Amino acid sequence: xxxxxxxxxxxxxxxxxxxxxxxxxxxxxxxxxxxxxxxxxxxxxxxxxxxxxxxxxxxxxxxxxxxxxxxxxxxxxxxxxxxxxxxxxxxxxxxxxxxxxxxxxxxxxxxxxxxxxxxxxxxxxxxxxxxxxxxxxxxxxxxxxxxxxxxxxxxxxxxxxxxxxxxxxxxxxxxxxxxxxxxxxxxxxxxxxxxxxxxxxxxxxxxxxxxxxxxxxxxxxxxxxxxxxxxxxxxxxxxxxxxxxxxxxxxxxxxxxxxxxxxxxxxxxxxxxxxxxxxxxxxxxxxxxxxxxxxxxxxxxxxxxxxxxxxxxxxxxxxxxxxxxxxxxxxxxxxxxxxxxxxxxxxxxxxxxxxxxxxxxxxxxxxxxxxxxxxxxxxxxxxxxxxxxxxxxxxxxxxxxxxxxxxxxxxxxxxxxxxxxxxxxxxxxxxxxxxxxxxxxxxxxxxxxxxx
Ligand SMILES: Cc1ncc(COP(=O)(O)O)c(C=O)c1O
Numbered sequence: 001x002x003x004x005x006x007x008x009x010x011x012x013x014x015x016x017x018x019x020x021x022x023x024x025x026x027x028x029x030x031x032x033x034x035x036x037x038x039x040x041x042x043x044x045x046x047x048x049x050x051x052x053x054x055x056x057x058x059x060x061x062x063x064x065x066x067x068x069x070x071x072x073x074x075x076x077x078x079x080x081x082x083x084x085x086x087x088x089x090x091x092x093x094x095x096x097x098x099x100x101x102x103x104x105x106x107x108x109x110x111x112x113x114x115x116x117x118x119x120x121x122x123x124x125x126x127x128x129x130x131x132x133x134x135x136x137x138x139x140x141x142x143x144x145x146x147x148x149x150x151x152x153x154x155x156x157x158x159x160x161x162x163x164x165x166x167x168x169x170x171x172x173x174x175x176x177x178x179x180x181x182x183x184x185x186x187x188x189x190x191x192x193x194x195x196x197x198x199x200x201x202x203x204x205x206x207x208x209x210x211x212x213x214x215x216x217x218x219x220x221x222x223x224x225x226x227x228x229x230x231x232x233x234x235x236x237x238x239x240x241x242x243x244x245x246x247x248x249x250x251x252x253x254x255x256x257x258x259x260x261x262x263x264x265x266x267x268x269x270x271x272x273x274x275x276x277x278x279x280x281x282x283x284x285x286x287x288x289x290x291x292x293x294x295x296x297x298x299x300x301x302x303x304x305x306x307x308x309x310x311x312x313x314x315x316x317x318x319x320x321x322x323x324x325x326x327x328x329x330x331x332x333x334x335x336x337x338x339x340x341x342x343x344x345x346x347x348x349x350x351x352x353x354x355x356x357x358x359x360x361x362x363x364x365x366x367x368x369x370x371x372x373x374x375x376x377x378x379x380x381x382x383x384x385x386x387x388x389x390x391x392x393x394x395x396x397x398x399x400x401x402x403x404x405x406x407x408x409x410x411x412x413x414x415x416x417x418x419x420x421x422x423x424x425x426x427x428x429x430x431x432x433x434x435x436x437x438x439x440x441x442x443x444x445x446x447x448x449x450x451x452x
Contacts, residue, residue, distance in 0.1 A: 012062055016055040023051035033435050042438055044359060044385040044429030045232025048322065052314040060310035068268050071309040078316055079242060083205075083217050085225070087251035088244040090309060091258055094202040094228025095130035096302040097241035098172075101198045101224040102134035104253035105170055107297060113194065115140050115169045120410065122162045122171045122195075124154055126418040128390045129399070131174050131200045136408060143168070143410045144395070147417045150348045152176040152361055152389065152425075155417070156185035162412040163193055170196035175204035175218050176389070177427060178326070178357040180350050183209045183221045190222075197222030202241070205234035206323035206356030215354075224250060229308075232431065234322055234356060235315035237308040253297070261299025264292045268303075323356045325432035329439050330357040333430065336443035343368040343450045359387065359427040362446070363420070370450055376426050378449040384428065384442055392422030 005011035031048060060071050072090050080088035091097050106115045115121065117139035123132055125144040135142045145158045153176050162168070171190055173181055183199075190197045201207075201219030205227055208215050219225025224247075227233075229240035243254050255265055263282065266273040274291065281287055282294045337346060345363040349355050364370040376386045391397050393415055395404060403409065428442060 020051040042384045045431040047231045048433045056310040056314040060307040068303045069306040071306040075309040075312045085244045086246045090304045091241045091302040094241040097226035097243045099134045103257045120168045153181035156182045159189045172198040174200035177359045178204045178355040180209045180218045180353040199225045201225045202228035203358040208354040210352045237312040257299045261295045261297035263294040263296040322432045329430035332439045361427045363425040375449045382445045393418045
């Protein structure tokens with residue numbers, strides 16, 4: 001027998017209520033770690049959700065709009081307001097966000113400030129590869145600057161040395177695992193030389209930084225900020241990312257590069273928003289060529305679906321709580337490991353910052369005689385997940401085999417700290433799904449690993 005509802009609203013309410021019951025019966029336990037026992041699996045990150053996310057996803061499924069639609073628009077508006085920028089756009093990953101952020105800076109509309117092939121972009125070799133890849137994929141030259149420890153961010157004293165007049169066009173850097181880089185120094189440097197600043201904010205959503213008593217979220221100090229919404233990140237929609245800016249021209253370019261490179265900015269499913277669909281002149285096209293099919297850039301299609309965005313809306317409501325919990329977990333672990341300072345280097349927040357931590361970085365002191373693999377194997381053998389600082393030194397990765405030692409990239413001075421991190425550093429999670437008992441157990445196991 002087919003169930004009959006009086007109207008769609010009633011049908012949705014009932015279906016969503018059932019989804020809520022489903023969550024409570026079958027999924028809730030996944031998010032409840034109150035019965036944690038030593039030896040239970042402890043991931044470094046993971047999605048933290050309740051029935052709200054599942055109901056939002058159901059709502060989007062029942063719309064069956066599938067592509068970018070009302071939920072995406074709502075998320076973009078709410079996210080922009082939350083982080084404090086004029087424009088935010090959803091994309092399908094943090095890597096796509098970085099690709100878009102970089103690509104828009106190559107647009108001819110930017111005149112002399114546009115990045116051309118062979119131009120240089122200052123960045124770091126230690127980090128996530130897709131902060132660097134767009135630079136190389138385009139044919140620009142990444143210029144690698146070393147980091148400082150225990151901040152694990154760019155050594156700003158090397159920036160002037162990295163600068164090549166007439167060639168350096170931008171700085172593209174991540175805030176490492178939530179710890180902001182020295183935004184004041186980097187911004188002053190960019191202002192001095194008229195350079196673009198892209199903040200890869202994928203691991204730092206909710207981190208704050210203060211300059212001259214003005215406190216803002218990371219990702220909003222530069223020209224463009226990027227976020228990732230992959231599950232271990234500060235909030236998730238499965239796959240997803242965002243690109244944000246205050247600059248109206250960059251905003252238009254972001255939309256164009258995200259949406260096939262098109263000139264038209266109609267939302268999906270709409271036509272003739274500009275009112276000039278058939279009366280323009282573009283390139284060498286015939287007069288009045290349909291504006292919907294005019295391409296002003298070599299773009300991509302990196303949009304998200306409305307199902308992802310709907311989950312994001314529910315997660316955004318939880319974000320302040322997630323950030324608070326990450327800070328709490330990080331501080332608790334820091335305190336418990338503080339008496340191991342002779343063996344390990346503990347992470348420290350950058351001056352003038354209030355980090356929303358993605359993870360907890362630990363470096364083994366050279367004089368400790370400890371071997372990283374021994375330490376992480378001990379921790380992993382207790383079912384606690386560990387991670388390395390991503391690529392370590394990207395130049396040493398196989399993806400650099402064909403270009404290593406060529407002029408495809410440049411290194412400023414040496415990468416001593418980067419290489420140290422590659423061999424001696426690892427990190428553990430502080431994600432909001434962790435309880436005090438889990439943090440305390442993790443601290444105990446780390447202590448055993450370095451003292452045994
Ligand atoms: C700093 C940084 N940038 C970019 C990314 C890429 O994000 P995504 O996995 O969503 O592509 C990551 C991934 O974790 C990251 O850590």
